[in-house]
Amino acid sequence: MKKRFLSLLLAGAALTMTLTGCGGAGKDNGGAASGSGAGASGAASSGASADSDVAYVKDKGTLIVGITDFNPMDYQESGSDEWIGFDADMAKEFAKTLGVEAEFIEINWDNKIMELETKAIDAVWNGMTLTDEVKNSMNCSMPYCRNAQVVVVPKDKADQYKDADSLKDLSFAVESGSAGEKAAQAMNFNATSVQTQAAAVMEVSSGASDACVIDLLMAGAMVGEGTSYPDLTYTVNLNEANNEESEEYGVGFRKDSDLTDAFNSFYKDAFAAGKVTEIATTYGVQESLIDPQ
Secondary structure (H helix, E strand, O other): OOOHHHHHHHHHHHHHHHHHHHHHHHHHHHHHHHHHHHHHHHHHHHHHHOOOOHHHHHHHOEEEEEEEEEEEOOOOOOOOOOOOOHHHHHHHHHHHHHHHHHEEOOOOEHHHHHHHHHHOOOOEEEEEEEEEHHHOOOOOOOOEEEOOEEEEEHHHHHHOOOOOOHHHOOOOEOOOOOHHHHHHHOOOOOEEEEOOHHHHHHHHHHOOOOOEEEHHHHHHEOOOOOOOOOOOOEEEEHHHHOOOOOOEEEEEEEOOOOOOHHHHHHHHHHHHHOOOHEEEEEEEHHHHHOOOO
16 A cells, blocks of 8 residues: 555656656746747738628727818718718718728828828728828729829919919928918928818918918818808919829728728719719719729
8 A cells, every 4th residue: 555655646646746847948948939929910900801801890880081181081060970071972882882881080191101000090081192101001992083293372462373382481381291281382382281181271270371272172172162261362383383183082901901992882882873973073073083983
């Protein structure tokens, strides 16, 4: 019995040492263990990023759209919390085809790429010009609207500013990170960056800046008779002044996102059914539409 007991005791000690040794190995190779864990986590993250964005959006029940205050594309009427506009209404229609709700979040335009990559938003849908930077950083939809950058000045001074050369001594307000900012830089204008295009227009209205550079579509909706800024008007088209073609708007999704194909299919169908033109006419942008056919 004593020999048997001693054998059992020795066997138990050996097992204990073996288990302790395994635990010790884990501690001694903490870096390797952590690396292995990180690798597993990384693989999971990689798998998650490779998953369908359409499925991701459907699962959470919302399509989160990154926007700025940009009449007539995305804006709120006085006293209302609802986002409307050509882009906002189109986003709502697209969300319906996915069986989800469109949710709008105002973003810092400079951070739009980061907002997409971190999944704070699912799309950038805000009259976004398809620049090389945008196309290299996002999965972009087919273009849906044409646009240009124009100079806005007080109406009573418009006759003084009919060409690019006449603008060189003016102070400008531009939206940070926008096509308007790039156009002003290309012309070597004295420009100050502000948060939004709407803020740039306000700078001119208040007299803080002599002029601003904004999208033609926004200028058509915001300045001139019958608008919020009847004492302002737009004059020089900077795309023409720089011998550049008109710009094109597109929707931005994450790299390799299947939401891009879903949008393109939706847009073609909605255009063929007359829905795109119907919404565009509501906001006066029908002449800028690009036929997907």
